[in-house]
Amino acid sequence: MNLNMFVQHFINALGLGSLYGLIAIGYTMVYGILRLINFAHGDIFMLGAYFVFFATIQFKLPWEFGVSLAIAGATLCGLLVDRIAYRPLRSAPRISALISAIGVSFFLENLAIVMFTGMPRAVLQPPWLMKPILVGDVRLIPLGLMVPTISFVLVSGLLWIVYRTRPGLAMRSISHDIETTRLMGVSVDRIIALTFALGSALAALAGIMWALRYPRVEPFMGIFPGFKAFIAAVFGGIGSIPGAMVGGLALGFVEIMSVAFFPNLSGYKDAFAFVLLIVILLIRPTGLMGEKMEEKI
Amino acid sequence: MKKFLLAVCVVLLAAGVSFGADVIRIGVVATVTGQNAFGGQLELEGMQLANKIYPEALGKKIELVVVDNKSDKVESATAASRLIENDKVAALIGPYGSGPTMAAGEVAEVAGIPLMGTACTNPLVTEGKKYIFRACFIDPFQGEAAANYAYKNLGYKKAAVLTDVASDYAVGLASFFKANFAKLGGAIVADLKYQSGDTDFTSQLTEIIGKEPDVLFIPAYFAEGAIIMKQGFELGAKFRFMGGDAMDNPEIVTLGGEAVEGFLHTTFAYDPTMPEMNAEAKAFTEAWKQEYPGKESNANAAMGYDSYVLLYQAILSAGKAEPQAIRDALENMKNVATVTGLTSFSAESHDPVKDAGIVEIKDGKKSYIYTINP
Numbered sequence: 001m002n003l004n005m006f007v008q009h010f011i012n013a014l015g016l017g018s019l020y021g022l023i024a025i026g027y028t029m030v031y032g033i034l035r036l037i038n039f040a041h042g043d044i045f046m047l048g049a050y051f052v053f054f055a056t057i058q059f060k061l062p063w064e065f066g067v068s069l070a071i072a073g074a075t076l077c078g079l080l081v082d083r084i085a086y087r088p089l090r091s092a093p094r095i096s097a098l099i100s101a102i103g104v105s106f107f108l109e110n111l112a113i114v115m116f117t118g119m120p121r122a123v124l125q126p127p128w129l130m131k132p133i134l135v136g137d138v139r140l141i142p143l144g145l146m147v148p149t150i151s152f153v154l155v156s157g158l159l160w161i162v163y164r165t166r167p168g169l170a171m172r173s174i175s176h177d178i179e180t181t182r183l184m185g186v187s188v189d190r191i192i193a194l195t196f197a198l199g200s201a202l203a204a205l206a207g208i209m210w211a212l213r214y215p216r217v218e219p220f221m222g223i224f225p226g227f228k229a230f231i232a233a234v235f236g237g238i239g240s241i242p243g244a245m246v247g248g249l250a251l252g253f254v255e256i257m258s259v260a261f262f263p264n265l266s267g268y269k270d271a272f273a274f275v276l277l278i279v280i281l282l283i284r285p286t287g288l289m290g291e292k293m294e295e296k297i
Numbered sequence: 298m299k300k301f302l303l304a305v306c307v308v309l310l311a312a313g314v315s316f317g318a319d320v321i322r323i324g325v326v327a328t329v330t331g332q333n334a335f336g337g338q339l340e341l342e343g344m345q346l347a348n349k350i351y352p353e354a355l356g357k358k359i360e361l362v363v364v365d366n367k368s369d370k371v372e373s374a375t376a377a378s379r380l381i382e383n384d385k386v387a388a389l390i391g392p393y394g395s396g397p398t399m400a401a402g403e404v405a406e407v408a409g410i411p412l413m414g415t416a417c418t419n420p421l422v423t424e425g426k427k428y429i430f431r432a433c434f435i436d437p438f439q440g441e442a443a444a445n446y447a448y449k450n451l452g453y454k455k456a457a458v459l460t461d462v463a464s465d466y467a468v469g470l471a472s473f474f475k476a477n478f479a480k481l482g483g484a485i486v487a488d489l490k491y492q493s494g495d496t497d498f499t500s501q502l503t504e505i506i507g508k509e510p511d512v513l514f515i516p517a518y519f520a521e522g523a524i525i526m527k528q529g530f531e532l533g534a535k536f537r538f539m540g541g542d543a544m545d546n547p548e549i550v551t552l553g554g555e556a557v558e559g560f561l562h563t564t565f566a567y568d569p570t571m572p573e574m575n576a577e578a579k580a581f582t583e584a585w586k587q588e589y590p591g592k593e594s595n596a597n598a599a600m601g602y603d604s605y606v607l608l609y610q611a612i613l614s615a616g617k618a619e620p621q622a623i624r625d626a627l628e629n630m631k632n633v634a635t636v637t638g639l640t641s642f643s644a645e646s647h648d649p650v651k652d653a654g655i656v657e658i659k660d661g662k663k664s665y666i667y668t669i670n671p
Binding site: 002005008009012013015016113117118119120122130132139141210213214215216218219220223224225255256257259260263264266267269270 | 329330331332334335338365367460462487488489490491492494495496497499500501503504507520523524527528531532533548551552
């Protein structure tokens, strides 16, 4: 492998990894607060991609407007999911909420089949995002650079919200003790709703970038990325926001680099990722960055 | 009250049974959602068109009972059992693809219900099976045809292959292509893998680009193949892409854009752009235009149509719509004219010998450019 190819692989991995990271943050935020694995997260991701497809292709809205609309729509769906399927189960055993999450996931997938049909559809890629820039022999696609940039900006923004604002303080407090937080006069349900809203907005944005990068939408498109992102969240230490990003990047790099270094074993790239996950969890049971419980939000 | 309800149920059941006697049910394990819906939907429309043209056999109405398999192997087996046990179908058609057909075929074989495969080209589908037939050619021929065309007609000497290791179809077709290309004297310079459901192929493609092949053979299903070509194009691939029958779809340009320009694939010997058609193909093309105005047909639609026609002919020659009789009639079928050529089965082989076509994407349009005889 020459240097050019390595750089190309590096850029590919950065793009894929930061997308995983972006989805993983949604899992980690909800888990950090409610100890709930929100299986519907991957489906909010799918809805975000569909909304942008409908806005730009079906209704021919300008691209930027379509994206904002899609994020708003998916955020609303995330809030509804919390209100309808999770809030009534807040004091129920954790397993009930988990089952409810799986139910919501199936419901959203099948609803998408009924509403959007099961046929995969092509997504519009704005040409300026796809026009390659040549640096030596390495081809950089603007979108490929945009994805990590947006991800890092968003993670920084999120960290600011969590650690520097009052709702963020409330979030961190809920993650320690929900009842005490309630007694302190914090409107717990509203803070949790805010968490879902933020998580869903990020999922929608990831869905949109995913649909631009791999230009196809279908009702089951959220399953695999959602699954991988969940692994990434565990990898990085579930509950930790920087951990989710690091986990996502690590997963992206393992997947891409295992093919780059062992092209003959390319069929086993997922196996590489999972073996590494097992090794990490054996050495650090809380994941890469999930050591201190009090840092979990 | 309970007794009354029971009585109502009995009456309804009896009515159902007596109603059932007037129709012949053919079960369709269809593929209308998920990965393979592109091809599966067209197949189903082809079958429905055939059902409209040949609605009756032996004085009974033929009814298609459709169950979706969501492009999944396990769902295919479930759908087949449901059609056999609940709907008491006389025969089965479908689903799209080799892996799902093998799953459904296992169920049909045990139950003794004949199954007509549509576009399942892997040789294992019918191997050692008494009740499984198919309307299409098989991959040893398709792989050879693709390798011959790449090596002899186009003069390509270095080929790369990118295979979905979780797909029976892709693994089979890739190995037949590689074996034949190497036998002709060509070199396989890269042989990379991925798994169904993957959407990022950049690492494999970067690797392949580094090996500088003349042609990359992707025995992929359409939805994945279009994405692979798109990513290859973005990474600046200079080689030609080639694929198999599963890449045949009118939507290819919509999904792949300029990335699919020049793409070649083998397919079943039918396409609306075919310069010379047989009588069946002409009739099919006309009927399709009437039934689905504005919608393009393709080889999958033709295979769906042909599969129905083959079962229909078998029912006519059997003289009764019973699974065993239909199976025996299929096995004795000789030279039945279908859209994609003459179809014959025998006790030794449930795989018809048929032509393959080559389709090229030229100037943003599909065009049928070549026919390969077996």
